[in-house]
Amino acid sequence: MEAHPSYHLISPFSTKYPRAAGSLFLAYNDIVYSQQWTDVEVLDLEPCSRAAIRGRRPNAESTMNVVPCTLSELISLEWLENAFVSLDNPPEVFLAITSEDSSIVYYKISRGIVKPPL
Amino acid sequence: MTTDPRPIPIRIANQRAYIWDVDDIAVLRSQHRLCGILAGTLPHLSQQNVFLGVPLLLMPEEVVLLVEKKFAVLVDDPKAHQAPTAPQLQKWEEEREEFAKRHIVVNDTKINQNAATRSISEDAMRKRKERMERKAARSQQPAPVDMIPEESPAERAEATPAPDSRPSTPSSNANTVAYPVIIESASSTLEWYDTSATTYDAIEAAQAAGIWSYPSNLSERARCGVFRGLWEQGYFLGGGIKFGGDYLVYPGDPLRFHSHFVATVIESPVATLRPMEIVAHGRLGTATKKSHLLCGWNDEKKDVSYLSIEWAGFG
Numbered sequence: 001m002e003a004h005p006s007y008h009l010i011s012p013f014s015t016k017y018p019r020a021a022g023s024l025f026l027a028y029n030d031i032v033y034s035q036q037w038t039d040v041e042v043l044d045l046e047p048c049s050r051a052a053i054r055g056r057r058p059n060a061e062s063t064m065n066v067v068p069c070t071l072s073e074l075i076s077l078e079w080l081e082n083a084f085v086s087l088d089n090p091p092e093v094f095l096a097i098t099s100e101d102s103s104i105v106y107y108k109i110s111r112g113i114v115k116p117p118l
Numbered sequence: 119m120t121t122d123p124r125p126i127p128i129r130i131a132n133q134r135a136y137i138w139d140v141d142d143i144a145v146l147r148s149q150h151r152l153c154g155i156l157a158g159t160l161p162h163l164s165q166q167n168v169f170l171g172v173p174l175l176l177m178p179e180e181v182v183l184l185v186e187k188k189f190a191v192l193v194d195d196p197k198a199h200q201a202p203t204a205p206q207l208q209k210w211e212e213e214r215e216e217f218a219k220r221h222i223v224v225n226d227t228k229i230n231q232n233a234a235t236r237s238i239s240e241d242a243m244r245k246r247k248e249r250m251e252r253k254a255a256r257s258q259q260p261a262p263v264d265m266i267p268e269e270s271p272a273e274r275a276e277a278t279p280a281p282d283s284r285p286s287t288p289s290s291n292a293n294t295v296a297y298p299v300i301i302e303s304a305s306s307t308l309e310w311y312d313t314s315a316t317t318y319d320a321i322e323a324a325q326a327a328g329i330w331s332y333p334s335n336l337s338e339r340a341r342c343g344v345f346r347g348l349w350e351q352g353y354f355l356g357g358g359i360k361f362g363g364d365y366l367v368y369p370g371d372p373l374r375f376h377s378h379f380v381a382t383v384i385e386s387p388v389a390t391l392r393p394m395e396i397v398a399h400g401r402l403g404t405a406t407k408k409s410h411l412l413c414g415w416n417d418e419k420k421d422v423s424y425l426s427i428e429w430a431g432f433g
Contacts, residue, residue, distance in 0.1 A: 030433065034433075035432055035433060057432070069393055070393070071393050071394060071397075073393060074390045074391070074392060075390075075391050075392075075393065076387060076388050076389060076390060076391050077384055077387045077388075077389070077391065077412065077414040077423065077425065078387040078388050079391075080391075080425060081387070081423070094430050095393070095396060096433070097393045097396070097397060104433055105397060105433060106429075106430035106432060106433040107396050107397065107400045107427055107428070107429060107430055108427070108428045108429070108430045108431075109396075109425050109426070109427055110409075110425065110426040110427075110428070111424075111425060111426075112424050112425075112426065113351070113379070113411060113424050113426060114409060114426040114428075115378055115409065116378060116379075116403070116404075116407055116408055116409040116428060117428075
């Protein structure tokens, strides 16, 4: 485990938020190695008792925020709102939903009534 | 269409809200962005359910909004029908007879014309004329006031002199002439239909009178709040069952636009939300070119917050 290249970046948060360690590790590795984001950093997201991931998609200008969670967690609108506030009110947050078989799916959550793309 | 300051009467029967006037339906749709659902079937095609007509059935959220905005009042329809007085009933009966007589004459004239072209014998023509005169004479007799008007004038005229105690059946008598019976869809023309004592201009008053209960709990308050919130932003709303939500949100009249959003109502900011719901709603919305709206109701602040969900496009 300690030999994994992501381990040292993640370990402070996996000790602080052990319940969220699995989904964070999964989402971080997916973003860095599979989605190939750059400038990836891990941020403390205290009100949600977990860490968030911030980075830049390949060939994209702006940074994007990812909040990992597992499929079996129970969240609420307040929980999502807290995530927005802690991440300095970005227009959108990506929720990385992970399952036990380590599959992962991302959903874009936008504040307000945002029209679907054409 | 000009703006009509008169509040629209919403007729309540058995906790359901109906609009019976097509002009009111037009005002609702064109001025108030509310569509309702046409629920009446056609008298001659009662088995079909594709082309429906009046009455318009309103969603409870639409009713609450209309009354709160003072666009409409609630009418306790069953109670508005009072017992008619004898003169009222007599007048109604006379009008009905007059209508029937007019139609019988028109029908007979038509038959006569047809008969003439088919050159029926002079004798038959004379007999028909005699019959018509007899009938006209009978119809002019005043109707007894206390009579319950269930029989046609022709029936009654025959029933009176009948020596047999059993009532005669219309079909057994050759003298009976068919005429149309028109049943009005609205009761407003009836003299004994009086809504003045059974009209409520506030939801609380209607609730106190026991004719209307919505919204009676947090879930219903949340639905009303979210409905109002979206409506106030200029959207049209329809039922969301086809896309697994509470409402479909249209940018204009649903006859002209596709919906942009499927909305679900969330009763409170701390209500449990499962990530699986986000996946299910989000993926369905993305597949149908709609965003999914999570509409959170805050019952203390009485306001709504919105989150839009879409598939991220990666992962």
